[in-house]
Amino acid sequence: MSxxxxxxxxxxxxxxxxxxxxxxxxxxxxxxxxxxLKVVEAADRLGYRPNRAARILPKGRSFTIGYCIPxxxxxxxxxxxxxQITERAADVEMDIHLFTPHRGQSEAxxxxxxMRRGAVDGFVLSGTVHDDERIRVLLDSRTSFVTFGRSDLAxxxxxVDVDGRAGTRAAVDHLVEAGHTRLALxxxxxxxxxxxxxxxxxxxxxxxxxxxxxxxxxxRTENEFAAGREAASLLLDAVLPPTxxxxxxxxxxxxxxxxxxxxxxxxxxxxxxxxFDDSPPAIYSTPGITSVRQPIEEIGRRIVEFLMHDLEDPxxxxxxxxxxPKLVIRESSTGEPG
Amino acid sequence: MSxxxxxxxxxxxxxxxxxxxxxxxxxxxxxxxxxxLKVVEAADRLGYRPNRAARILPKGRSFTIGYCIPxxxxxxxxxxxxxQITERAADVEMDIHLFTPHRGQSEAxxxxxxMRRGAVDGFVLSGTVHDDERIRVLLDSRTSFVTFGRSDLAxxxxxVDVDGRAGTRAAVDHLVEAGHTRLALxxxxxxxxxxxxxxxxxxxxxxxxxxxxxxxxxxRTENEFAAGREAASLLLDAVLPPTxxxxxxxxxxxxxxxxxxxxxxxxxxxxxxxxFDDSPPAIYSTPGITSVRQPIEEIGRRIVEFLMHDLEDPxxxxxxxxxxPKLVIRESSTGEPG
DNA sequence: CTCCGATGTAAAAACGTTTTAGGCGCTCTG
DNA sequence: CAGAGCGCCTAAAACGTTTTTACATCGGAG
Numbered sequence: 001m002s003x004x005x006x007x008x009x010x011x012x013x014x015x016x017x018x019x020x021x022x023x024x025x026x027x028x029x030x031x032x033x034x035x036x037l038k039v040v041e042a043a044d045r046l047g048y049r050p051n052r053a054a055r056i057l058p059k060g061r062s063f064t065i066g067y068c069i070p071x072x073x074x075x076x077x078x079x080x081x082x083x084q085i086t087e088r089a090a091d092v093e094m095d096i097h098l099f100t101p102h103r104g105q106s107e108a109x110x111x112x113x114x115m116r117r118g119a120v121d122g123f124v125l126s127g128t129v130h131d132d133e134r135i136r137v138l139l140d141s142r143t144s145f146v147t148f149g150r151s152d153l154a155x156x157x158x159x160v161d162v163d164g165r166a167g168t169r170a171a172v173d174h175l176v177e178a179g180h181t182r183l184a185l186x187x188x189x190x191x192x193x194x195x196x197x198x199x200x201x202x203x204x205x206x207x208x209x210x211x212x213x214x215x216x217x218x219x220r221t222e223n224e225f226a227a228g229r230e231a232a233s234l235l236l237d238a239v240l241p242p243t244x245x246x247x248x249x250x251x252x253x254x255x256x257x258x259x260x261x262x263x264x265x266x267x268x269x270x271x272x273x274x275x276f277d278d279s280p281p282a283i284y285s286t287p288g289i290t291s292v293r294q295p296i297e298e299i300g301r302r303i304v305e306f307l308m309h310d311l312e313d314p315x316x317x318x319x320x321x322x323x324x325p326k327l328v329i330r331e332s333s334t335g336e337p338g
Numbered sequence: 339m340s341x342x343x344x345x346x347x348x349x350x351x352x353x354x355x356x357x358x359x360x361x362x363x364x365x366x367x368x369x370x371x372x373x374x375l376k377v378v379e380a381a382d383r384l385g386y387r388p389n390r391a392a393r394i395l396p397k398g399r400s401f402t403i404g405y406c407i408p409x410x411x412x413x414x415x416x417x418x419x420x421x422q423i424t425e426r427a428a429d430v431e432m433d434i435h436l437f438t439p440h441r442g443q444s445e446a447x448x449x450x451x452x453m454r455r456g457a458v459d460g461f462v463l464s465g466t467v468h469d470d471e472r473i474r475v476l477l478d479s480r481t482s483f484v485t486f487g488r489s490d491l492a493x494x495x496x497x498v499d500v501d502g503r504a505g506t507r508a509a510v511d512h513l514v515e516a517g518h519t520r521l522a523l524x525x526x527x528x529x530x531x532x533x534x535x536x537x538x539x540x541x542x543x544x545x546x547x548x549x550x551x552x553x554x555x556x557x558r559t560e561n562e563f564a565a566g567r568e569a570a571s572l573l574l575d576a577v578l579p580p581t582x583x584x585x586x587x588x589x590x591x592x593x594x595x596x597x598x599x600x601x602x603x604x605x606x607x608x609x610x611x612x613x614f615d616d617s618p619p620a621i622y623s624t625p626g627i628t629s630v631r632q633p634i635e636e637i638g639r640r641i642v643e644f645l646m647h648d649l650e651d652p653x654x655x656x657x658x659x660x661x662x663p664k665l666v667i668r669e670s671s672t673g674e675p676g
Numbered sequence: 677c678t679c680c681g682a683t684g685t686a687a688a689a690a691c692g693t694t695t696t697a698g699g700c701g702c703t704c705t706g
Numbered sequence: 707c708a709g710a711g712c713g714c715c716t717a718a719a720a721c722g723t724t725t726t727t728a729c730a731t732c733g734g735a736g
Contacts, residue, residue, distance in 0.1 A: 004456060006722060017686045022724060032684060049454035053400065054722030056391035057691040067436075069421050079416040083407050086436045095457070098405075098424045098434035116387040118342060118692090119433070225622060254622040261624045262675070284563060284592040284619035286599045337600070344692060355716050360694060370714060392692030395721040456722090 005048045013042040064097045065089055066120035068110060070127055084300030085124060092308055108137040115143055122307050130191050144310040146303050149194055158306040158319045160299050164198035167292035167325040168246060171274040172205025174327055175244045180272060184217035184242035186231045186252050198248040198276060217242055228255025243271055250275035250282040253289045268335035278328050287331030294325050343386045351380040402435045403427055404458035406448060408465055422638030423462060430646055446475040453481055460645050468529050482648040484641045487532055496644040496657045498637050502536035505630035505663040509612040510543025512665055513582045518610060522555035522580035524569045524590050536586040536614060555580055566593025581609055588613035588620040591627045606673035616666050625669030632663050
């Protein structure tokens with residue numbers, strides 16, 4: 001508990017008033033160069049750093065971005081996502097405040113609470129869903145926030161999203177080019193924003209290739225390994241089974257791979273498979289799964305950038321960015337070791 | 339920007355002084371029950387929440403735990419780990435503050451900075467390494483912290499760790515029981531604390547089973563998919579190849595699986611494989627990889643608990659907990675679908 | 677010479693809490 | 707019946723900043 005070094009210590013050390021120290025450090029033009037140097041030197045020497053809370057109080061801002069860790073797991077991207085957001089926030093002197101709803105509290109409530117406490121200036125949201133309560137609440141209270149993922153109210157707030165349609169389309173094009181003509185899709189239940197978006201690229205790709213679309217080759221199911229496996233089983237038992245299976249998430253693709261292995265069907269050689277997100281299940285699968293990678297770095301950078309804009313002037317226009325994903329080709333679609 | 343509701347508003351609404359409001363909310367025994375009810379009712383009605391920064395200032399504490407997101411990826415556990423820590427912290431009214439070193443700043447510096455700013459009361463550290471600079475700095479400055487993972491200075495600070503030795507031992511026992519007699523280990527380079535710990539369970543298991551230990555059956559390598567695959571290749575090319583390969587991390591095990599597939603060797607049936615951490619590469623592999631699971635919930639709970647103890651009385655004894663991991667058996671070691 | 681506008685510094689108020697030191701009116705004790 | 711003790715409350719100080727306002731000092735213009 002080495003008693004902390006405050007602005008008073010610097011003031012004492014330099015023989016200059018507290019306000020001058022503050023000015024020297026924050027508004028150099030209001031102070032003689034000589035004085036400024038003296039203050040900066042002393043501050044450095046003493047290891048002075050302005051106390052966070054004390055700074056927040058008169059400023060009326062917290063220099064903090066809130067991120068609510070969702071109750072249900074959000075996939076594997078949290079790792080890289082948070083890392084990215086935290087670094088980009090640090091670039092603009094912002095901190096990241098992690099929180100979860102307290103017990104008995106809705107997620108939307110927890111956002112409200114954070115604002116009331118003045119704990120954060122704004123939020124980053126991920127995993128947007130249809131009719132997202134959080135977004136309604138935040139818009140109502142005129143709070144600054146940026147979402148990763150579009151929403152039904154996307155016109156009213158800033159967002160960054162991956163172009164899921166283009167991603168799936170790229171996967172389909174890749175498969176068509178390799179000669180596949182009977183393609184199937186395993187998607188998520190209707191109503192998921194990003195699920196529908198990703199799925200739309202499938203139909204589009206088929207049309208572009210002049211291929212017919214067989215309704216039996218489209219299965220919607222939960223985003224789980226077992227579900228993916230089951231769906232694959234169904235598809236393969238059909239009269240005219242597909243030669244390529246596109247999925248909207250790597251976990252589903254991993255399930256498909258498992259089913260193929262179990263049937264002695266060689267993934268990549270006999271039946272091609274693609275995933276989405278380029279997450280661990282795709283990277284560490286055998287064979288490696290061709291997948292659509294989201295450029296997390298760019299996403300993080302954009303999100304923080306947009307949020308800062310909104311904080312500076314909440315009345316200004318909303319920003320949005322649909323970033324292009326990139327197809328990472330692996331053995332599951334080519335049959336050839338990457 | 340709905341101007342915030344402060345304690346003054348509550349004071350005005352109840353006709354009672356600001357200090358009484360504060361007391362009513364924080365020290366009910368210092369106030370008449372009637373007054374307390376009146377205050378609580380008004381506070382509730384107005385939606386009053388004490389301002390975070392304003393509260394921190396006179397208290398001299400920040401009610402915040404710091405966690406530095408490591409520069410190099412830390413594996414896949416960050417997701418669940420942070421989720422757990424954040425929830426347990428919320429239970430005791432603590433918030434989590436995420437940060438990374440600013441550019442040109444060492445990680446240790448960034449910890450120092452957080453303390454100087456009064457931004458946090460203490461830290462949670464993960465990914466401890468040999469001769470960990472962060473730990474030295476934190477001990478020197480008498481800062482409260484708890485590590486996930488032991489350190490060389492483990493006697494001087496609180497920590498929670500998984501018993502890696504016991505975990506690997508369990509894997510070995512499992513394999514021996516299944517009839518394997520020629521076991522190999524793929525570990526990390528010497529000098530890694532948890533790597534050595536996990537590896538030690540291998541030797542111990544062999545000894546307990548009365549099996550001889552062949553030095554050629556021990557390979558140390560980086561924690562990477564390709565490295566695991568290469569190591570497996572080396573092992574399988576030996577004169578007397580092992581029938582079971584134990585690894586200290588799932589990514590290595592996933593690499594082994596890939597090599598087995600490539601050689602037409604059936605994982606689980608011909609050669610058994612085990613991993614460690616029960617992370618996505620193990621769960622979503624085909625076949626699923628038998629792995630050692632760390633009880634993240636318990637770990638998170640313990641870490642926060644220990645940190646709170648230390649914050650309450652920094653002079654008190656250190657706490658430590660070596661939690662028992664659990665072997666999750668999958669097809670990679672049994673050859674039978676889980 | 678006086679006055680004026682810069683320029684640089686200091687004093688003080690403000691941010692929203694908690695906490696400490698009383699103060700007032702009771703009741704209880706001796 | 708005086709004084710101590712108690713229950714309840716308030717005023718004011720404190721936390722460490724930023725910011726606004728006020729005050730010197732100085733050089734130069736009139």
